[in-house]
Amino acid sequence: MGTATAPGISLLCIAHPPVAPSPKVTACSIRHRQRQSSVATLPTVSIRYKKVHRYLLHNGDIRDTRDAVLSPGQTGFMNGWGVFSTLRVSDGVLFAYPRHYARMQRDAALIRVPFTISPEALHKSLISLIDANHALNATLRVAIVRNKGGLFEAPQIASESDLIAFTADLTNWSAGVHLNFVPNGRHGASPFSGLKVTSWAQNLTWYEKAHQDGYDEVLLLNEHGDVSECTSANVFIFRGNEVLTPPLATSGCLPGVTRAILLQEIHLPDWNIREQTITPADLEAADGAFISSTTRDLLPVLTVDKRPLKQASDALNRFLDAFRGYRSAYVLEHSRRKEMFAL
Numbered sequence: 001m002g003t004a005t006a007p008g009i010s011l012l013c014i015a016h017p018p019v020a021p022s023p024k025v026t027a028c029s030i031r032h033r034q035r036q037s038s039v040a041t042l043p044t045v046s047i048r049y050k051k052v053h054r055y056l057l058h059n060g061d062i063r064d065t066r067d068a069v070l071s072p073g074q075t076g077f078m079n080g081w082g083v084f085s086t087l088r089v090s091d092g093v094l095f096a097y098p099r100h101y102a103r104m105q106r107d108a109a110l111i112r113v114p115f116t117i118s119p120e121a122l123h124k125s126l127i128s129l130i131d132a133n134h135a136l137n138a139t140l141r142v143a144i145v146r147n148k149g150g151l152f153e154a155p156q157i158a159s160e161s162d163l164i165a166f167t168a169d170l171t172n173w174s175a176g177v178h179l180n181f182v183p184n185g186r187h188g189a190s191p192f193s194g195l196k197v198t199s200w201a202q203n204l205t206w207y208e209k210a211h212q213d214g215y216d217e218v219l220l221l222n223e224h225g226d227v228s229e230c231t232s233a234n235v236f237i238f239r240g241n242e243v244l245t246p247p248l249a250t251s252g253c254l255p256g257v258t259r260a261i262l263l264q265e266i267h268l269p270d271w272n273i274r275e276q277t278i279t280p281a282d283l284e285a286a287d288g289a290f291i292s293s294t295t296r297d298l299l300p301v302l303t304v305d306k307r308p309l310k311q312a313s314d315a316l317n318r319f320l321d322a323f324r325g326y327r328s329a330y331v332l333e334h335s336r337r338k339e340m341f342a343l
Contacts, residue, residue, distance in 0.1 A: 073154015288312025
């Protein structure tokens with residue numbers, strides 16, 4: 001396993017000597033460490049907010065993003081009562097679309113968001129949006145929001161839910177990420193843990209605070225002080241010949257599509273990838289760590305709370321190559337199907 005530092009430009013212009021990981025890292029010690037580090041002035045990292053393309057999808061219709069298509073009385077927009085997913089468009093193909101659809105359908109049932117559109121109908125509508133924006137290689141965000149129920153429901157709204165989708169350019173991410181711990185950021189015992197819902201204010205607040213403090217993302221801990229996830233990415237560590245990621249059942253993390261593909265579809269000789277509870281001390285003592293998401297693929301974790309982590313560059317590159325090979329094969333297969341249907 002390689003131990004060379006991952007290539008790329010560091011986003012933090014602060015020099016720190018290597019610090020040996022503490023024998024026990026707890027939420028209390030993390031807060032103490034962060035209070036001490038807050039004395040120093042940290043640079044601000046610019047936030048990568050996306051600007052969507054010209055056209056959007058609204059209930060099957062392609063509309064200009066400047067059109068007024070929403071109502072203030074829609075319960076889902078007033079309360080964040082909806083589900084969403086972010087997909088990668090590769091050469092016009094919606095990568096891993098069945099996995100995204102299944103997760104949205106499951107999450108919608110758990111929080112009582114009407115989700116009646118079939119996978120075929122939704123796919124057809126999303127392809128029409130891709131074509132309208134000429135977004136053959138892009139990011140696509142699709143949401144289903146509930147329109148009725150709760151307080152202050154508008155009387156004139158007829159449909160039970162709305163379908164909205166946008167596309168945007170792919171993000172040019174840096175070669176690695178700098179993270180900091182956030183205690184009690186997830187609650188693994190909650191029946192709603194792991195849901196991908198449109199109520200996103202807490203995550204955005206943590207994300208903005210991280211950039212204000214000179215980090216790229218945050219590493220959220222659950223109620224037991226164990227590692228859960230980032231605001232929009234799953235977490236993995238290398239330990240020996242194993243790759244470990246927090247368990248869905250207890251950590252509070254979201255069942256990411258890239259995470260699922262790594263666990264279920266990527267098989268490398270001499271490597272075992274599985275779920276296991278990960279503590280902050282486990283992460284700091286690991287042979288390397290990375291985050292995964294639809295928009296990022298796999299990115300190495302360079303530092304946590306300004307403390308450098310070991311780098312497993314060779315191993316990470318093997319998994320990254322395997323994942324991208326899987327995506328390329330998926331795109332090729334589904335492109336051929338599209339051509340066959342067009343004949």
